[in-house]
Amino acid sequence: MKVLVTGGAGYIGSHTIRELVRTGKHEVVAVDNLSKGHAAAVTSGATLEQGDIRDSGFIEGVFARHKPDAVMHFSASIVVPDSVRDPLSYFDNNVCGTVTLLRTMVKHNCKYFIFSSTAALFANPKTIPIPSDEERIPMSPYGDTKLVVENILKWSEDAYGVKHVCLRYFNACGADEHGDIGEDHEPETHLIPIILQVPLGKRQHVKIFGTDYPTDDGTAVRDYVHVTDLATAHIKALDFMVTKNRSGRFNLGSGKGYSVREIVEAARRVTGHPIPAVEEARREGDPAILIASSKDAEEQLGWTRRFDSVEKILETAWRFHQKHPTGMH
Numbered sequence: 001m002k003v004l005v006t007g008g009a010g011y012i013g014s015h016t017i018r019e020l021v022r023t024g025k026h027e028v029v030a031v032d033n034l035s036k037g038h039a040a041a042v043t044s045g046a047t048l049e050q051g052d053i054r055d056s057g058f059i060e061g062v063f064a065r066h067k068p069d070a071v072m073h074f075s076a077s078i079v080v081p082d083s084v085r086d087p088l089s090y091f092d093n094n095v096c097g098t099v100t101l102l103r104t105m106v107k108h109n110c111k112y113f114i115f116s117s118t119a120a121l122f123a124n125p126k127t128i129p130i131p132s133d134e135e136r137i138p139m140s141p142y143g144d145t146k147l148v149v150e151n152i153l154k155w156s157e158d159a160y161g162v163k164h165v166c167l168r169y170f171n172a173c174g175a176d177e178h179g180d181i182g183e184d185h186e187p188e189t190h191l192i193p194i195i196l197q198v199p200l201g202k203r204q205h206v207k208i209f210g211t212d213y214p215t216d217d218g219t220a221v222r223d224y225v226h227v228t229d230l231a232t233a234h235i236k237a238l239d240f241m242v243t244k245n246r247s248g249r250f251n252l253g254s255g256k257g258y259s260v261r262e263i264v265e266a267a268r269r270v271t272g273h274p275i276p277a278v279e280e281a282r283r284e285g286d287p288a289i290l291i292a293s294s295k296d297a298e299e300q301l302g303w304t305r306r307f308d309s310v311e312k313i314l315e316t317a318w319r320f321h322q323k324h325p326t327g328m329h
């Protein structure tokens with residue numbers, strides 16, 4: 001199939017393009033405005049179209065030139081605290097951008113859509129591990145933009161027949177095993193790349209945000225899932241939509257939770273560096289525990305994970321950061 005990947009120069013998009021090209025079955029066009037992503041992250045074998053998905057003339061041209069059969073939609077603004085400070089820009093990029101994209105898809109009769117949704121839909125889950133049918137109550141404008149798009153997709157299926165799969169990633173981490181692409185955000189807010197900046201000599205210590213959570217060691221618990229495993233979930237989701245002609249919503253994680261302190265400990269083991277840690281107050285908007293049940297994705301998509309330990313995940317991230325101490329540039 002011909003697959004259009006928005007946000008294809010970003011972290012998860014570039015890893016998914018790598019896996020799509022590896023299958024040898026798909027032709028891939030990446031779309032990215034390079035506001036955050038890196039052209040060098042787009043695997044050779046895929047074409048990069050530079051532009052903004054909110055620019056209807058640009059996106060119309062891309063559809064007219066490439067005639068994609070399916071869209072994987074990664075592009076978004078992704079920093080939760082920024083979304084609290086400036087919700088309108090988050091709704092503009094994450095919701096208005098998606099509407100422009102969907103309108104163009106419908107016009108060009110493109111019927112398959114995979115959406116990067118998030119664990120940030122679940123501020124206060126009743127069940128842990130969190131099943132895919134847990135009530136969606138976001139705690140931030142960022143999470144709310146993703147909820148709005150999930151709802152837009154439901155109505156778009158009813159009205160225009162767009163089949164869609166919403167994949168709710170928990171904490172994406174790690175890097176392609178070859179170490180040539182990986183996580184490189186500026187500024188970096190995610191725990192694992194921040195921790196690895198200490199042994200790289202870019203930071204003196206890591207801050208632990210909150211030590212009074214109702215968890216075993218008082219620090220917040222998250223479900224860390226390898227980016228290449230997330231990438232393969234997209235390929236499974238595409239097969240699912242096309243062969244079963246169905247839509248779905250799936251939580252994607254490892255089913256295991258690790259506290260911030262446990263991740264710092266694991267990074268000390270993997271890097272051999274003492275990685276000093278300083279305790280700080282809680283970061284605003286952080287839930288205590290987010291762990292996914294991926295049962296639906298396993299049963300319905302046939303999704304399996306290759307990276308089942310945080311050490312393995314950290315090793316791939318560490319390899320990338322050692323090879324690229326100044327990032328993808």
Ligand SMILES: NC(=O)c1ccc[n+]([C@@H]2O[C@H](COP(=O)([O-])OP(=O)(O)OC[C@H]3O[C@@H](n4cnc5c(N)ncnc54)[C@H](O)[C@@H]3O)[C@@H](O)[C@H]2O)c1
Pocket residue numbers: 006007008009010011012013031032033034035036037038051052053054073074075076077078093097116117118119168169170171172173185
């Ligand atoms: N990283 C995580 O842990 C995580 C977890 C859950 C969900 N997600 C979702 O996954 C998706 C990808 O996340 P990521 O970590 O790869 O982010 P990223 O910032 O690395 O990638 C997003 C890419 O989209 C591009 N982009 C942004 N707005 C654009 C626009 N208007 N037009 C064209 N390109 C645009 C950026 O330049 C960037 O390359 C996002 O939708 C995010 O909300 C990420």
Ligand SMILES: O=c1ccn([C@@H]2O[C@H](COP(=O)(O)OP(=O)(O)O[C@H]3O[C@H](CO)[C@@H](O)[C@H](O)[C@H]3O)[C@@H](O)[C@H]2O)c(=O)[nH]1
Pocket residue numbers: 078079080118119120169170171172189190191192194206207208209210220221222260283286290
């Ligand atoms: O320097 C740091 C950075 C983070 N943390 C903590 O580490 C945990 C994980 O934080 P982070 O890596 O920023 O991920 P999350 O806040 O859990 O959110 C990520 O994962 C969500 C899905 O769970 C996505 O929706 C978001 O886009 C993505 O930022 C949280 O408890 C943070 O408070 C620290 O203690 N110190």
